[in-house]
Amino acid sequence: EIVLTQSPATLSLSPGERATLSCRASQSVSNYLAWYQQKPGQAPRLLIYDVSNRATGIPARFSGSGSGTDFTLTISSLEPEDFAVYYCQQRSNWPKTFGQGTRLEIK
Amino acid sequence: EVQLVESGGGLVQPGGSLRLSCAASGFTFSSYGMNWVRQAPGKGLEWISYISSSSTTIYYADSVKGRFTISRDNAKNSLYLQMNSLRAEDTAVYYCARDFCSTTSCRYDYWGQGTLVTVSS
Numbered sequence: 001e002i003v004l005t006q007s008p009a010t011l012s013l014s015p016g017e018r019a020t021l022s023c024r025a026s027q028s029v030s031n032y033l034a035w036y037q038q039k040p041g042q043a044p045r046l047l048i049y050d051v052s053n054r055a056t057g058i059p060a061r062f063s064g065s066g067s068g069t070d071f072t073l074t075i076s077s078l079e080p081e082d083f084a085v086y087y088c089q090q091r092s093n094w095p096k097t098f099g100q101g102t103r104l105e106i107k
Numbered sequence: 108e109v110q111l112v113e114s115g116g117g118l119v120q121p122g123g124s125l126r127l128s129c130a131a132s133g134f135t136f137s138s139y140g141m142n143w144v145r146q147a148p149g150k151g152l153e154w155i156s157y158i159s160s161s162s163t164t165i166y167y168a169d170s171v172k173g174r175f176t177i178s179r180d181n182a183k184n185s186l187y188l189q190m191n192s193l194r195a196e197d198t199a200v201y202y203c204a205r206d207f208c209s210t211t212s213c214r215y216d217y218w219g220q221g222t223l224v225t226v227s228s
Contacts, residue, residue, distance in 0.1 A: 096157075
């Protein structure tokens with residue numbers, strides 16, 4: 001099973017700042033990595049797939065990068081609605097594991 | 108508009124059974140693989156099962172293998188999860204999620220709102 005480790009566990013930033021979230025895989029997942037956003041009481045929402053492709057309707061301030069085992073989700077300038085929990089997921093091997101999440105909170 | 112609506116959650120005793128349903132609308136259900144993903148209270152996401160569009164391919168997480176059964180009825184646009192021998196650690200919100208596949212990869216592009224399963228005596 002591929003283990004995804006996200007860091008940091010919690011990130012405290014202010015609106016307008018840049019957020020950088022990390023996801024590291026225990027073995028290569030090629031480019032089969034996605035990012036999801038989850039707000040309290042809501043279902044997850046797809047943000048990024050195949051490392052760097054934004055899902056439909058996702059603002060350009062969200063971007064993804066990386067390859068192999070190290071991946072990054074960047075939010076260029078935080079909006080109030082961006083404060084949430086973010087999960088990465090690998091789609092390379094079964095089971096399709098998720099990272100443990102990074103909580104992005106308002107500083 | 109794509110909609111996925113889960114139902115069937117509730118309180119069940121350890122060792123008991125429950126059947127979850129996910130009603131799909133707004134898309135051609137029979138063309139998509141589907142998944143169940145769960146989230147224990149205050150915890151992260153855990154993929155638990157996948158079924159292909161024609162039910163020919165099925166996968167389970169080790170944590171539920173042998174106890175849970177995924178199925179679908181394309182005529183009824185519905186996905187199911189039969190959960191047997193339930194344990195306290197199965198307590199979670201259960202989401203169904205559509206598997207959208209392009210030429211390059213697949214991703215969960217639509218999710219239901221979830222249904223809560225509580226296993227407790």
